[in-house]
Amino acid sequence: MAAPEPGPILRRFAMAPGAIEALSIERLQTEAGVLPWVGDEARLALRLAYAVGDPSILSDLEFAPGAVERGVEALRAGQALFADVRMVVSGVDQATADAVGVDVRCLLDAAGVAEDARVRGITRSAQAVLEHAEQLSGAVVAIGNAPTALLALLDLIDAGIARPELVLGFPVGYVAAAESKEELRQRDVPYVTLRGHRGGTPLAVSAINTLLRIASERTGEKPRERSRPDAILLVGHGSREPEAARAMERVMAEMAARGPIGIVEPGFVQLAAPTIPEGVGRCVLQGARNIVAVPYFLHEGKHVLRDLPALLRQAAEEYPGTQICLAAPIGSHSGLTNIALDRAMHGPFIGDVLESANDLGAAGYVMSSAPFTYREDGRPDWSQMWQSFCELSLFGGPPHRGPDDPVRSIELEGSAPAVGDPIDEVRRGIYETTGLVSELAEPGWITVTCASERMAAWMCATIILENVDARARGNALYVPARPSFTMEDEVKSVITVVAKTHHYWTSGHLSPRPAPLRGHGPRL
Numbered sequence: 337m338a339a340p341e342p343g344p345i346l347r348r349f350a351m352a353p354g355a356i357e358a359l360s361i362e363r364l365q366t367e368a369g370v371l372p373w374v375g376d377e378a379r380l381a382l383r384l385a386y387a388v389g390d391p392s393i394l395s396d397l398e399f400a401p402g403a404v405e406r407g408v409e410a411l412r413a414g415q416a417l418f419a420d421v422r423m424v425v426s427g428v429d430q431a432t433a434d435a436v437g438v439d440v441r442c443l444l445d446a447a448g449v450a451e452d453a454r455v456r457g458i459t460r461s462a463q464a465v466l467e468h469a470e471q472l473s474g475a476v477v478a479i480g481n482a483p484t485a486l487l488a489l490l491d492l493i494d495a496g497i498a499r500p501e502l503v504l505g506f507p508v509g510y511v512a513a514a515e516s517k518e519e520l521r522q523r524d525v526p527y528v529t530l531r532g533h534r535g536g537t538p539l540a541v542s543a544i545n546t547l548l549r550i551a552s553e554r555t556g557e558k559p560r561e562r563s564r565p566d567a568i569l570l571v572g573h574g575s576r577e578p579e580a581a582r583a584m585e586r587v588m589a590e591m592a593a594r595g596p597i598g599i600v601e602p603g604f605v606q607l608a609a610p611t612i613p614e615g616v617g618r619c620v621l622q623g624a625r626n627i628v629a630v631p632y633f634l635h636e637g638k639h640v641l642r643d644l645p646a647l648l649r650q651a652a653e654e655y656p657g658t659q660i661c662l663a664a665p666i667g668s669h670s671g672l673t674n675i676a677l678d679r680a681m682h683g684p685f686i687g688d689v690l691e692s693a694n695d696l697g698a699a700g701y702v703m704s705s706a707p708f709t710y711r712e713d714g715r716p717d718w719s720q721m722w723q724s725f726c727e728l729s730l731f732g733g734p735p736h737r738g739p740d741d742p743v744r745s746i747e748l749e750g751s752a753p754a755v756g757d758p759i760d761e762v763r764r765g766i767y768e769t770t771g772l773v774s775e776l777a778e779p780g781w782i783t784v785t786c787a788s789e790r791m792a793a794w795m796c797a798t799i800i801l802e803n804v805d806a807r808a809r810g811n812a813l814y815v816p817a818r819p820s821f822t823m824e825d826e827v828k829s830v831i832t833v834v835a836k837t838h839h840y841w842t843s844g845h846l847s848p849r850p851a852p853l854r855g856h857g858p859r860l
Contacts, residue, residue, distance in 0.1 A: 350617070350670050352480060353449030357386075358598055360386055360442040360534050361382055361383075361386060364382055364385055364386055365382060365392060367391050368382070368385065368391040368394055369771070370771070371394070372603075372641075372642035372643075372645075373399065373645065374645065374646070374649055376404050376405070376408065377399050377404050377645075377647060378549055379546065379550070380399075380404055380528070380543065380546050380547070381394055381397055381399075383542050383545075383546045384397065384530075384539055384542050384543060384546075385538055386542070387538040387541070387542035388539060391629050392787045392790075392791070392811075393530055393534060393790030394787070395787050395788065395791065395841075395842070396530050396531040396532050396534070396570050397528075397529075397530055397531075398521065398527075398528070398529050398530075398531065398641055399527075399641060400525070400527045400528070400641075400664065401501055401640065401641070401644075401645070401662045401663070401664055402526065402661070402662065402664075403527055404525035404547070404550075406502050406526040406529065407476050407501060407526065407528075407547050408547055408550050408551050408554070409501075410474065410475070410476055410501035411436055411438050411476060411504060411547060411548060411551040412436065412551045412554060414437045414438065415438070415474050415475050415476060415501060416438070416439045416440075416475045416476075417433070417438050417439070417440045417441070417475065417476045417477075417478065417544065418441050418442075418443050418468060418471075418476070418477045418478065419440070419441070419442055419443065419473065419477075419478045419479075419480065419498055419540065419544070420442075420444070420461055420464070420465075420478065420479045420480060420481055420482050420485040420507075420540075421442065421444060421461070421480065421481045421482065421537070421624065422442050422444065422445075423480070423481070423537045424442075424478055424480040424481070424537050424540045424541055424575065425440055425441070425442045427537065427538075427541035427544075427545075428440050428541065428545060429545055429548060429549075429579075432545070432548045432549060432552050433548055433822050435555070436548055436551045436552050436555070438548065438551075439759065441545075442486065443461070443464035443467070443468055444461065444464045445466055445783075446459060446464055446467040446468060448467075449463050449464045449467060452467070452796075458461070458484065458488075459482065459484040459485075461481070461484050461485040461487075461488075462482070462484040462485055462487065462488040464485065465485050465488040465489050465492070466488055466492070466594060469492050469497050469498055470497070470498075472489070472492065472498040472499075472500050473498050473499045473500065474499070474500070474501050474777065475500055475501060476500065476501060476502045476504070476544075476547070477489060477500045477502070477503050477504065477545055478502075478504040478540045478543065479503070479504065479505055479506060479507050479540065480506050480508075480535065480536060480537045480539065480540025480541065481506040481507060481508060481535075481536065481537060481540075482507055482508070483509060483511065483512040483513040483515070483516040483662065484512065484516075485507070486503075486505055486507050486516040486517070486519075486520060487512065487516050487519070489503065490516070490519050490520060490523060493523055493525055494523075496732050499525070500525065500526075500674050500715070501526065502526045502527070502528070502547075502724075503520060503525055503526065503527040503528075503529075504527075504528050504540055504543045504544065505527055505529035505530075505535075506529065506530055506535035506536060506539040506540045506543070507535050508533065508534060508535035508536040509533060509535075510533050511838030513532075513533050513535060514531070514532050514533050515625050517529045517532075517535075518531070520831075522635070524664060525640070528543060533578045534553070543830075557773040564626070564810075565597060565598070565624075565626045565627060565628040565805070566597065566621035566623070566624045566626050567597065567599035567601065567622070567624030567626070567627045567628075568591065568595075568597050568599065568600045568601070568627070568628055568629075568630055569601055569602075569603050569612070569615050569616060569627055569628070569629040569630070569660075570584065570588055570591070570600060570601070570602050570603070570632050571602075571603050571604070571605070571612060571615075571629050571630065571631050571632055571633075571644060572584050572588065572602060572603075572604050572605070572608070572632040572633075573604065573606070573607075573632075573633070574604030574605055574606045574607035574608035575607055575608060576607055576608070580608075582609055582712050583604075584602060584632060585602070585711045587632070588600045588601075588602060597776055599619055599621050599622050599623075599624050601615045601618040601649075603613055603615025603616065603629070605643055605647070607646070610832070611647075612629075612644070612647040612648060612650075612651060613647065613650055613651040613654055615651075616648070616651035616652075616654070616655060616658070616660065617651075617654070620655050620658055622639060624658070625657065625658055625659065626658075626659045626661075627658060627659070627660045627661070628660075628661045628662075628663055629644065629660060629661070629662045629663065630649055630663045631644060631662070631663065631664075631666075632665075632666070633665040633666065634665060634666055635665060640665050644662060644859075645662060648660050648662060649713075659752070665835055680839075695791055715761075716761060716765065716823055716827075716828075733740070757819075758817065758818065758819060758820070758821035758823065758826070758827050759776070759782065759817040759818070759819065760819075760824060761827050762774075762782060762815070762817045762827055762831060763775075763782060763817070764827075764829055765827070765830075765835075766784060766830075766832035766834050766835070767814075769831060769834070769838075770834060770835055770837035770838040771785050772785060772786065772834070772838065773785050774815075777814060780816060780817070780818055781814045781815065781816060781817065782809070782814070782815060782817040783812040783813065783814055784812070784813040784814075784815060785811060785812060785813075786811045786812070786813050786833065787811070788811055789808075789810055791841055792808040792809075792810070792811050792812060793808045793813070793835045794841060795808075795813050795834070795838065795841060796808035796813055798837040798840070799813075799833045799834065799837055802833040802836070802837075804816065804829060804830060804833045813834075815830050815833075815834060817830065
């Protein structure tokens, strides 16, 4: 019996097979907005969001510097690809893998895994990783289901037994999944991961197939070889404190004296000069064409993972023909342990914490308010006021407003209308400081569209701690906005708390200050 003809619903909504994926990615990119990644990283990020139909994962997605490139080149070199479960292997585009010359293997296929796992009292997935310990160095390892597989792999890395060229860390679940990925983020190994409990086979398969496709597109190209750099750009956060810059200058002078590279220049993310593009320019003026940027940061936070690649890309566009490579941050180098222990046991010491606080003042413990500034046209310059926001919020501080002076959504009797349009200014200020779009809602409120329900709920709870009213419904965050609000009081306060909480969300979901203790323990 012949198959029925396509029906009207299929004809109405379906598209030509080749057009579905392209249009989906186009729509996804529009919904996601400006991405913090470029090139192959951006391509992989969009494919991962497409695989699960959820752009909100982009806020939890992380790439170790250079990880995608390392993985692609490993596949091009014929290194094996290991996956934790058969479901992941089944989803791999085998034709592309064969064309690239990649052997795709399932870790669970090792003989005797089930019995050995039973004897040891561990999961089969963990035992399967241990069985392949000597084969994982140089390989691409994809964990799409089992957190215990990732934990076992991390133990092998720590022991120096295995050193994968790339780890795709997408275990899923509510037991050890988030923890295993946090441990992965602390390791000096190339990785791509999704923070939290989300993950699964679709993400692992999508990541593998995207990397294979990129590797296939480079067929015929010579493997990329990194030549020796002729300049070092030491990248710091930046501070208004002169001693911070002087300390970095001393490090640079020692690097130039002791190392094989004579050109060592600084570049700062913010608050100090030169900027990163200016630092690259200094290197270029001295004849450098192959620059390595070394983050003077301990760990791979938002600046290293997002801001630095964007700023270095800007510098590369300003100086065509210049090759710029981003190194990993200092991270958990073994030498740091000795330094921390030496400081603890031998100092130098600033002094007793109470005496030091009296001598140094409240800096580092109390967050001051940004000065109110205006543009030439007389309107508040919100983006200028918060260009130093990261420094102001580094150490948290007290609530933005006191409990006796909260910002409410309720119009008080006798409130005088403010000059200008306070509601428009709240919306404009939120957009300029966070990029979030807001709309008018019911009287007394505006809605700010967040990337996810979790983001809206987290920001809402944190804003309330700042003594500003807030509500959350789905991915909409509600904050107060009234015609009677004044620019330098309520308007500024609402924008401040939204900018502050958004900063902490995008920097790793860390609360700007600990929640108060209630009763005998933290209230969850």
